[in-house]
Amino acid sequence: MPAIKETIDTVESIAEYEHGFVTDIEMELAPKGLNTDIIRFISAKKGEPQWMLDWRLAAYERWLTMQEPTWAMVRYPKIDFQDCYYYAAPKAKIELDSLDDLDPEILATYQKLGIPLREQEVLAGVKGAPRIAVDAVFDSVSVATTFRAELAKSGVIFCSMSEAIKDYPDLVRQYLGSVVPVTDNFYATLNSAVFSDGTFVYIPPGVRCPMELSTYFRINAADTGQFERTLIIADKGSYVSYLEGCTAPKRDENQLHAAVVELVALEDAEIKYSTVQNWYPGDKNGVGGIYNFVTKRADCRGARSKVSWTQVETGSAVTWKYPSCILRGDQSQGAFYSIAITNGHQQADTGTKMIHLGNHTRSRIVSKGISAGQSNNTYRGLVSAHAKATGTRNFTQCDSLLIGDQCGAHTVPYIEAKTPHATFEHEATTTRLSEDQLFYCRQRGLPPEDAVALLVNGFVREVLQELPMEFAVEAQKLVAISLEGSVG
Amino acid sequence: MLNIDNLHVEIGGKAIINGLTLEVPAGQVHAIMGPNGAGKSTLSYALTGREGYEVTRGTATLNGVDLLSLPPEARAAKGLFLSFQYPLEIPGVPTLTFLRTALNAQRKARGEDEISVPDFMKLSREVAKKLGVTQDMMKRPLNVGFSGGEKKRMEIYAMALLDPRFMILDETDSGLDIDALRVVSEGVNALRGPKKAMLVITHYQRLLDYIKPDRVHVLAGGRIVDSGGPDLALTLEASGYDRYKDAA
Numbered sequence: 001m002p003a004i005k006e007t008i009d010t011v012e013s014i015a016e017y018e019h020g021f022v023t024d025i026e027m028e029l030a031p032k033g034l035n036t037d038i039i040r041f042i043s044a045k046k047g048e049p050q051w052m053l054d055w056r057l058a059a060y061e062r063w064l065t066m067q068e069p070t071w072a073m074v075r076y077p078k079i080d081f082q083d084c085y086y087y088a089a090p091k092a093k094i095e096l097d098s099l100d101d102l103d104p105e106i107l108a109t110y111q112k113l114g115i116p117l118r119e120q121e122v123l124a125g126v127k128g129a130p131r132i133a134v135d136a137v138f139d140s141v142s143v144a145t146t147f148r149a150e151l152a153k154s155g156v157i158f159c160s161m162s163e164a165i166k167d168y169p170d171l172v173r174q175y176l177g178s179v180v181p182v183t184d185n186f187y188a189t190l191n192s193a194v195f196s197d198g199t200f201v202y203i204p205p206g207v208r209c210p211m212e213l214s215t216y217f218r219i220n221a222a223d224t225g226q227f228e229r230t231l232i233i234a235d236k237g238s239y240v241s242y243l244e245g246c247t248a249p250k251r252d253e254n255q256l257h258a259a260v261v262e263l264v265a266l267e268d269a270e271i272k273y274s275t276v277q278n279w280y281p282g283d284k285n286g287v288g289g290i291y292n293f294v295t296k297r298a299d300c301r302g303a304r305s306k307v308s309w310t311q312v313e314t315g316s317a318v319t320w321k322y323p324s325c326i327l328r329g330d331q332s333q334g335a336f337y338s339i340a341i342t343n344g345h346q347q348a349d350t351g352t353k354m355i356h357l358g359n360h361t362r363s364r365i366v367s368k369g370i371s372a373g374q375s376n377n378t379y380r381g382l383v384s385a386h387a388k389a390t391g392t393r394n395f396t397q398c399d400s401l402l403i404g405d406q407c408g409a410h411t412v413p414y415i416e417a418k419t420p421h422a423t424f425e426h427e428a429t430t431t432r433l434s435e436d437q438l439f440y441c442r443q444r445g446l447p448p449e450d451a452v453a454l455l456v457n458g459f460v461r462e463v464l465q466e467l468p469m470e471f472a473v474e475a476q477k478l479v480a481i482s483l484e485g486s487v488g
Numbered sequence: 489m490l491n492i493d494n495l496h497v498e499i500g501g502k503a504i505i506n507g508l509t510l511e512v513p514a515g516q517v518h519a520i521m522g523p524n525g526a527g528k529s530t531l532s533y534a535l536t537g538r539e540g541y542e543v544t545r546g547t548a549t550l551n552g553v554d555l556l557s558l559p560p561e562a563r564a565a566k567g568l569f570l571s572f573q574y575p576l577e578i579p580g581v582p583t584l585t586f587l588r589t590a591l592n593a594q595r596k597a598r599g600e601d602e603i604s605v606p607d608f609m610k611l612s613r614e615v616a617k618k619l620g621v622t623q624d625m626m627k628r629p630l631n632v633g634f635s636g637g638e639k640k641r642m643e644i645y646a647m648a649l650l651d652p653r654f655m656i657l658d659e660t661d662s663g664l665d666i667d668a669l670r671v672v673s674e675g676v677n678a679l680r681g682p683k684k685a686m687l688v689i690t691h692y693q694r695l696l697d698y699i700k701p702d703r704v705h706v707l708a709g710g711r712i713v714d715s716g717g718p719d720l721a722l723t724l725e726a727s728g729y730d731r732y733k734d735a736a
Contacts, residue, residue, distance in 0.1 A: 439538050440576040442560035443569075444586075444646065445594035454589060458580030458629065 029224075030087035036060060039193055042087050046162045049169065059182045059192035066186045072349040073378040073410055074318045076254070076291065084256060086194045088224040133158055135199045135215040137228055147211065156209055156240075157202040161229050164200035171202055175233055179262035179299040179326070187258040187320075188295040191227045195260065198228035203238035203269070212468055214243040217259075225256040232262070234269035236302065241272040243471055254282075254317060259294045267302030267329065272310070274467050275323075276475055279315035281482075286345030286374075289317025296323035297353075300332035300361075308335035309352065310466045312475040314482040317346060322380065324353035327361035327392075334363040337466040339475070341482045342375030342407070351381035351412075356392040356422065365396040368460045371407035372483055378410040383424055390421035398428040401459050403452070403483065453480040489514040489685045490654055495546035497527070497534040497710075504530040506710035507546070512654075512703075517686040519696055519721060522707035523729040528689045529573060531707070532658045536570045537563050550654055564590075565597035567653030571643040571660050578630040583642065584612055586630045587649050594650065615648045619675045636663030644675040655679065655686045661695035673698030693725040708732040 030041050039060055043053040068079075133147035135158065151158050157168060164172050182192045199215040217228060234240055244261075257279060263271050273296075282289025292315075298307040309323040325334030336352035354363035363383065371377040383394045400409035411428050433455055441451035456479055457464070464472045490512040497505035504527045512518045522528055534541045535548055537560035548555045555563050578586060592602040603611070616626060619641060631639050640660055647655060657676065661669055676699050680686070688699055696704070696718065704721045706714040706729070713732045714720065 434576075435539065437576050437578065439560065440572065441578075441590070443536050443538075443564055443572075444590035444650065445561050445564040445597065446590055447559075447561050447593065450589070450593060454581055454586070455578065458578055461580040 028089050029085050032085055033082040034086055034194065038086055042194060042196065045087065048165055051173065052165055056193050059189050062183055063189040063193055066189055068186050072320050073376060074320060074347040074349050076318050079256060085224040087196060133211050133213050135160060137197055137215060137217045154207050154210055155204040156207060157200065158213055159200055161198040161200050161231065171233065175231055175264055179264060179297050180260050180295050185295060187293040188260050191229060191258050191260045195227045195229035198230040201232040201240065201242065203234045203240045205236040205238060207238045209240040212241050212243060214245065216245045225258065228259045230261040232271060233264045234266065234271050236266045237268040239270045241468060243274045243468065245276045254289055254291055256291045261296040263298035263307055265298065265300050265302060265305035265307050268304045269302060270306040271298065272308050274471060275311040276471060276478065277311065277313045277315050278478060281315050281344060281346050282317040284344050290315065292316035292319045292321060294321040296321065298325045298334065300325055300327050300329050300334060303329040304331045305329050306333045308337065310337040310463065312478065313340040313348060313350060314478050319348040319350055321350045322352055324355065325363060326355045326357065327363060328357045330358040331360045332358055333361065336365045337463045338367045339460045339463045339479065340377055341370045341479060342377045343372040343482055344375060346375040349378040349380055351379045353382040354394055356385040356389040359389060360391040361389060363394045366463055367398045368463055369400045369409055370403065370456060370459065371409050372403035374406045376408040378412060380412040382414040384416040385419050385422035387418040390419055392422045394424045396426045400430040402432040452483055456483060490550055492548045493546055495548060496544045497530055498542045498544055499530065499540060504710055505534065508711055510705065510712060512685045512687060514685055515682045516702040517680065517688060517699060518703045518705060519688045519690060519701035520705050520707050521690060521721060521724055526707045527710045528707055529658055532570055532656045532689060535656065536560055536568060561593065562597060565594045569647055569650060569652035569655045571647055571655065571657045573658040573662065575631050575639040575643050577632045579632050580629055582627055583630045584626045587646055591650055612649060615645060618678065619645050619648065620671050621645050637665060637668040640664055640672055641668065644672050648675065648679060653684050657686060657688045659690055661690055661692065669698060693721045696721045706732055
């Protein structure tokens with residue numbers, strides 16, 4: 001496989017986190033701290049209608065009464081929510097007529113990250129690369145969204161959340177918070193109060209979205225939290241495949257990322273949501289890195305709807321994330337495919353919830369956790385069947401791979417069946433990347449780093465296959481890079 | 489070809505090989521026999537550079553190249569191959585992917601060009617045919633779910649594809665039924681050549697009926713205690729290793 005070769009080359013050429021650079025650009029920041037004035041400021045900056053501001057303020061009131069969750073298997077110093085910027089935007093013209101108006105520094109940043117923002121570049125493009133529409137979110141604002149005109153021809157709405165609030169208020173009001181309620185949890189509520197930008201997607205009935213959609217999130221400013229909000233609605237019989245990528249500069253302070261993603265799939269609709277999360281994980285002593293506290297949930301609202309979450313989690317100092325599916329429609333299907341890699345001092349507590357409400361709903365979970373260095377990696381998952389959900393099925397496979405002898409892998413499955421008509425299967429394995437395997441590979445001629453890359457790629461293969469082709473290669477490289485230095 | 493001189497090997501501070509001297513010239517096959525715990529597998533791991541097998545004294549060279557100073561992958565690139573007694577399973581990695589990656593890693597280390605995919609596929613099919621390796625086996629993850637006999641066959645298949653100069657076969661006959669033993673032995677014999685050599689480690693004479701050795705050595709107590717022609721193996725089969733107890 002050429003991809004493996006490429007992995008090997010990449011491992012050789014890249015010594016550490018490659019996206020750790022900072023873009024030097026004039027920023028507009030709201031004052032540090034969180035209060036109603038800051039929320040009014042954010043809302044005013046975005047020119048939001050009154051209903052949106054009221055929504056935010058209500059969320060803030062609620063948040064003040066909530067406690068930070070402590071049940072996850074992650075340890076980090078208490079976050080001072082007043083010592084953080086909640087709004088950071090590149091100082092530039094608000095309305096861009098074309099990409100030429102975009103600050104060249106930002107354009108260069110995305111180029112450096114390998115994300116094409118100019119449509120003609122995409123069209124000219126890398127050889128054989130498929131066309132992908134991109135929404136680029138830089139700190140608190142969306143700076144560019146490509147291929148909108150072409151998507152509009154098929155009725156697909158693909159824009160920033162800020163624009164959607166102004167341009168499609170009815171859709172936003174109908175669906176925002178309908179999957180992840182404002183009151184859902186501490187971080188989701190915080191996000192509801194202060195969310196800055198994110199992506200909005202609407203696929204009209206019967207439309208198969210003509211290209212992959214993607215959002216690239218970039219945290220650039222220091223001491224800034226990123227609170228993006230994504231809402232994807234697949235109307236009856238439609239299909240969309242969406243990818244999210246994330247990077248951040250290397251900084252010694254921890255930065256908070258508390259996003260909310262809501263997916264709504266109506267009758268016979270299908271959403272494929274893939275994430276390649278590569279936030280800065282902190283240095284080898286565990287200093288710095290992103291706190292990734294994210295709420296992602298899909299509502300399979302219509303009968304026979306389908307949602308699949310595929311995630312490759314390699315970054316962040318601390319990850320707390322459970323992309324879930326509410327299988328409300330009869331015969332709806334949910335899937336969760338996950339690769340979570342922790343190295344150094346990273347901590348990840350991630351998994352999914354499959355909540356079976358409708359009849360004959362099916363779900364599938366394949367989780368591959370890899371721990372190296374002194375990291376801790378926890379799979380936490382809930383599979384539940386409502387009393388009226390008959391004929392439901394779930395299959396869960398949960399594999400952990402340990403590299404070295406100072407890391408931890410933990411599996412915490414919750415299974416609740418309130419009906420006798422549910423079939424739930426759970427399989428779990430924990431293995432250590434053995435010295436035997438490593439020596440075997442080396443005896444055949446593979447240097448240790450290549451051997452680890454090969455063994456790990458073998459371990460995660462089943463999940464990589466679920467990613468769109470072009471991202472699978474990227475993810476495969478990322479897997480190798482994340483484990484750089486974990487042996488020998 | 490392979491020259492081992494006064495080799496001493498320890499595992500965790502315990503001496504296992506105590507002054508082993510052995511020369512295997514190019515074109516020859518030597519057999520090493522001996523009782524359990526004589527140090528046969530230790531010798532193969534020490535030569536291939538496995539961690540934890542500490543060479544405290546002595547030398548080992550392959551065509552004049554000092555093996556002991558090289559990491560395992562560099563020894564492999566120099567043409568040293570070990571057919572494992574217990575081949576490892578590599579889940580998720582198709583057999584052919586594994587072997588092509590390994591071959592190219594070796595070629596790269598030797599400063600050679602990588603083999604192209606079509607060339608490799610052609611080569612792999614030719615070799616597979618000779619060894620009775622099926623297409624299905626080549627596509628499956630390496631050794632996963634293979635029987636003991638199939639795993640040994642894959643070892644020889646890997647050996648044929650990687651085309652090493654010096655081959656160590658560590659109890660290749662264990663776990664093989666008579667038919668498989670014949671197929672595997674034929675495969676091994678096909679790899680003999682004037683510029684190559686082999687060290688065949690075995691408990692039993694049985695394998696040597698198929699792979700005829702030029703010399704037979706008896707390893708006991710971490711040293712070569714007796715050497716002779718192929719007949720020595722027959723004698724051992726009849727008399728056992730008891731008489732070497734004192735020599736060790």
